[in-house]
Amino acid sequence: MPTGTREAPLTRHEIIEAAMALTQEHGLDRLTMRSVGAKLGVSAMALYHHVDDKEQLISLVAEAVFNGTEPLYLGDDGWENGLRRTLLSIWEQMASYPGVGAYFIGQPLMGSTPQGMSRGLEFFQQVGFSRRRARLAWVFALTYIHGRLSVEARLREADDLFMRVQGLRSRDYVEFGVDAVVAGLRTLLMESGN
Amino acid sequence: MPTGTREAPLTRHEIIEAAMALTQEHGLDRLTMRSVGAKLGVSAMALYHHVDDKEQLISLVAEAVFNGTEPLYLGDDGWENGLRRTLLSIWEQMASYPGVGAYFIGQPLMGSTPQGMSRGLEFFQQVGFSRRRARLAWVFALTYIHGRLSVEARLREADDLFMRVQGLRSRDYVEFGVDAVVAGLRTLLMESGN
DNA sequence: ACCTGAACACCGTTCAAGT
DNA sequence: ACCTGAACACCGTTCAAGT
Numbered sequence: 416m417p418t419g420t421r422e423a424p425l426t427r428h429e430i431i432e433a434a435m436a437l438t439q440e441h442g443l444d445r446l447t448m449r450s451v452g453a454k455l456g457v458s459a460m461a462l463y464h465h466v467d468d469k470e471q472l473i474s475l476v477a478e479a480v481f482n483g484t485e486p487l488y489l490g491d492d493g494w495e496n497g498l499r500r501t502l503l504s505i506w507e508q509m510a511s512y513p514g515v516g517a518y519f520i521g522q523p524l525m526g527s528t529p530q531g532m533s534r535g536l537e538f539f540q541q542v543g544f545s546r547r548r549a550r551l552a553w554v555f556a557l558t559y560i561h562g563r564l565s566v567e568a569r570l571r572e573a574d575d576l577f578m579r580v581q582g583l584r585s586r587d588y589v590e591f592g593v594d595a596v597v598a599g600l601r602t603l604l605m606e607s608g609n
Numbered sequence: 610m611p612t613g614t615r616e617a618p619l620t621r622h623e624i625i626e627a628a629m630a631l632t633q634e635h636g637l638d639r640l641t642m643r644s645v646g647a648k649l650g651v652s653a654m655a656l657y658h659h660v661d662d663k664e665q666l667i668s669l670v671a672e673a674v675f676n677g678t679e680p681l682y683l684g685d686d687g688w689e690n691g692l693r694r695t696l697l698s699i700w701e702q703m704a705s706y707p708g709v710g711a712y713f714i715g716q717p718l719m720g721s722t723p724q725g726m727s728r729g730l731e732f733f734q735q736v737g738f739s740r741r742r743a744r745l746a747w748v749f750a751l752t753y754i755h756g757r758l759s760v761e762a763r764l765r766e767a768d769d770l771f772m773r774v775q776g777l778r779s780r781d782y783v784e785f786g787v788d789a790v791v792a793g794l795r796t797l798l799m800e801s802g803n
Numbered sequence: 804a805c806c807t808g809a810a811c812a813c814c815g816t817t818c819a820a821g822t
Numbered sequence: 823a824c825c826t827g828a829a830c831a832c833c834g835t836t837c838a839a840g841t
Contacts, residue, residue, distance in 0.1 A: 562756020
């Protein structure tokens with residue numbers, strides 16, 4: 416597994432990249448400090464000079480993955496399309512890193528940075544939700560999309576076996592789900608006093 | 610931790626109950642074979658005479674928890690209320706077993722038995738969805754509710770700290786979410802050609 | 804048949820030691 | 823400062839041995 420002998424000292428960036436590659440291959444569940452070390456041709460303990468512990472390494476990986484997603488913004492084709500785009504972008508970006516969605520779902524802010532969270536609140540307030548319900552709406556949408564990613568984390572190649580029986584693939588589930596999320600929020604927005 | 614000396618031989622039922630109690634206390638993540646053994650005053654290895662392995666024990670615990678939920682049925686107060694009741698029942702039953710929702714979300718049928726799954730398909734077909742979209746609808750609803758339970762698995766007492774900041778508690782999130790799920794499905798049902 | 808204790812193959816992590 | 827190797831405290835699980 417070592418990719419050759421090292422010349423330059425290890426960097427945190429290098430470690431994160433190796434961990435990301437391993438996550439794409441085997442999923443976050445199977446990521447071990449020893450495997451990251453091996454991938455870099457270094458002992459597992461060497462990592463501890465650049466990273467506090469495994470938990471921090473995972474959060475760095477997750478952050479890097481999330482940074483590739485399209486931020487939530489209000490385009491001129493309606494908030495429904497903006498939300499749909501953002502949720503599908505999160506899904507597309509994270510689907511190739513099995514387990515990251517499941518990791519985020521257990522985090523306080525669901526993986527979005529504080530800025531990402533408040534950006535979501537702004538978005539839904541601009542749309543017409545109260546501050547309180549804007550939060551409920553954004554958390555609802557994130558819960559669904561990360562939930563869907565959690566479902567897929569353990570399936571992967573099973574996508575072709577089990578799911579195909581019904582002629583349905585992951586993409587069908589997500590698209591239906593995102594449509595339902597958007598439609599549900601639109602209805603709640605119209606029905607009640609915000 | 611041992612609850613006294615054993616007289617009768619261990620039973621599978623007893624093991625499941627001990628595991629359920631430990632799950633309620635500390636969550637599924639912290640459940641170990643050694644802790645279950647200790648709770649029963651028995652070595653960890655004794656369990657293996659009644660249970661294949663830890664995976665099977667977890668699935669038995671999860672099944673027992675799920676059996677306490679209200680099955681999905683079409684009442685005479687509209688399918689929306691039936692669905693809402695079922696989802697809230699799943700949440701109420703499973704919220705006190707942290708980690709079980711997160712476990713289910715990774716299972717092929719999302720934790721429902723084959724019968725539970727086909728009951729869901731029937732439900733949504735009776736309501737007017739095509740066979741294909743009935744499946745999408747039921748999986749969508751289960752994905753959300755298990756996703757919500759996954760969110761809560763790691764919070765628990767944080768419910769009183771972090772979440773309360775906004776004056777929002779778990780119950781508020783779930784009720785909003787279930788409303789949105791129901792509203793979204795209703796809209797999709799009306800809008801498209803099935 | 805049922806249970807135990809030692810042991811094995813993994814983890815994450817600590818620590819003394821090397822350069 | 824950076825890295826290593828042995829070691830520790832956990833896992834799940836196997837296996838020989840006891841009753």
